[in-house]
Amino acid sequence: AQKVTQAQTEISVVEKEDVTLDCVYETRDTTYYLFWYKQPPSGELVFLIRRNSFDEQNEISGRYSWNFQKSTSSFNFTITASQVVDSAVYFCALKGNTPLVFGKGTRLSVIA
Amino acid sequence: DTGVSQDPRHKITKRGQNVTFRCDPISEHNRLYWYRQTLGQGPEFLTYFQNEAQLEKSRLLSDRFSAERPKGSFSTLEIQRTEQGDSAMYLCASSLPGASNNEQFFGPGTRLTVL
Numbered sequence: 001a002q003k004v005t006q007a008q009t010e011i012s013v014v015e016k017e018d019v020t021l022d023c024v025y026e027t028r029d030t031t032y033y034l035f036w037y038k039q040p041p042s043g044e045l046v047f048l049i050r051r052n053s054f055d056e057q058n059e060i061s062g063r064y065s066w067n068f069q070k071s072t073s074s075f076n077f078t079i080t081a082s083q084v085v086d087s088a089v090y091f092c093a094l095k096g097n098t099p100l101v102f103g104k105g106t107r108l109s110v111i112a
Numbered sequence: 113d114t115g116v117s118q119d120p121r122h123k124i125t126k127r128g129q130n131v132t133f134r135c136d137p138i139s140e141h142n143r144l145y146w147y148r149q150t151l152g153q154g155p156e157f158l159t160y161f162q163n164e165a166q167l168e169k170s171r172l173l174s175d176r177f178s179a180e181r182p183k184g185s186f187s188t189l190e191i192q193r194t195e196q197g198d199s200a201m202y203l204c205a206s207s208l209p210g211a212s213n214n215e216q217f218f219g220p221g222t223r224l225t226v227l
Contacts, residue, residue, distance in 0.1 A: 004154075035215065043201065045155070045218035091154050099145075099168060100216065102154030 002027050004094050004103035012109045013082050021077045021090050021106045029053075029096030034068065034075045039105070040088040051075065082110045114138060116219035118204050124225045125194055132190045133222045137206030144187050145216060146179055147203040148172065155203050161187060194226045 003026040013019045025034065036048040049059065051068050059066045063080045079086055089105040117136045125131050137144050142163050147155035158177070160168045163184040173179075176194075181187040191198055201223050205216035 037218075042220070043223075044220045045203065045205075047215045047217060050215050093154070099157035099160060099170070100155075102156070104152065104154050 002029075002032075002094050002096055002098050002101040004092050004101055006090075006092055006103035006106050008106045009104070010107045010109070012111060015084060015110055015112050016081050018078060018080050019082050019108065019110075021079075021092075021108065023075045023077065023092030023103060025073050025075065025092070025094045027094060027096045032094060032096035035093040035095070035100070036066065036075075036077050037091045037093060037102075038088045039091060045091070048077075079108075082108075084110050084112050086110050116204055116206050116217055118202075118219040118222050120222055121220060122223045122225075124227065126227050127194060127196060129194055130190065130192045131194060131224065132188050133202055133204075133224075134186060134188050135204030135219060136186045137204070138217060140208065141206035141217070142184065142209045143207045143214075143216075144181055145205040145207075146187070146189050147205065149201040149203055149221070150199075158189075191224075194224075196226045199224055199226045 005024045032053045034051045038046045056068050065078045067076045087110045089107045091102050091105045093100050093102045119134045123131055144161045146158040149155045157170050158173050159179050161181040164181050176192045179189045201221045203218055203221045205218045207214040207216045
């Protein structure tokens with residue numbers, strides 16, 4: 001069975017702080033894909049990144065970076081110098097040979 | 113706007129009534145997905161189409177739920193004899209042809225409230 005665990009339900013940080021959102025996954029598939037989505041207060045899920053199981057290179061995109069470690073089945077997401085506009089619910093998701101499975105999300109509040 | 117669109121955005125209905133939602137995917141996307149999201153949870157997969165063929169259905173999709181995509185473009189999701197437990201946000205997503213792991217692009221959702 002596929003499972004995604006986002007242990008942090010809510011996180012609050014002060015603007016300009018760095019914050020890391022944790023994601024741990026379970027799968028028996030050898031080929032799988034991991035995703036992060038952002039859901040701002042407006043409700044529409046916004047795609048952030050996709051990573052396949054054979055590519056453990058970390059990725060950086062502006063203030064966002066992702067750390068994929070197969071050894072610990074984790075795909076963590078770091079926002080550097082957080083801004084109020086980063087306030088949203090962030091979902092980690094997994095796709096193997098089954099439909100996309102989402103975690104329960106982490107609600108991030110960035111306080112000015 | 114070339115994103116995924118959904119209609120209506122909000123629907124309030126009485127228990128026992130039927131409701132139908134519509135999703136228009138991004139035009140070049142041949143895959144279309146329906147999800148349900150309840151408060152404090154991530155989206156849960158309901159069903160998936162490739163063109164007009166419904167290829168997969170979740171156990172969550174009871175007999176009261178039916179989805180169609182008759183011409184391989186827009187899709188409808190109908191819930192018959194609604195129950196209070198059906199109250200949720202219903203999300204539609206679409207993705208490009210090719211690999212099933214392509215990223216999915218989501219619409220704004222239809223929020224259903226069953227009284």
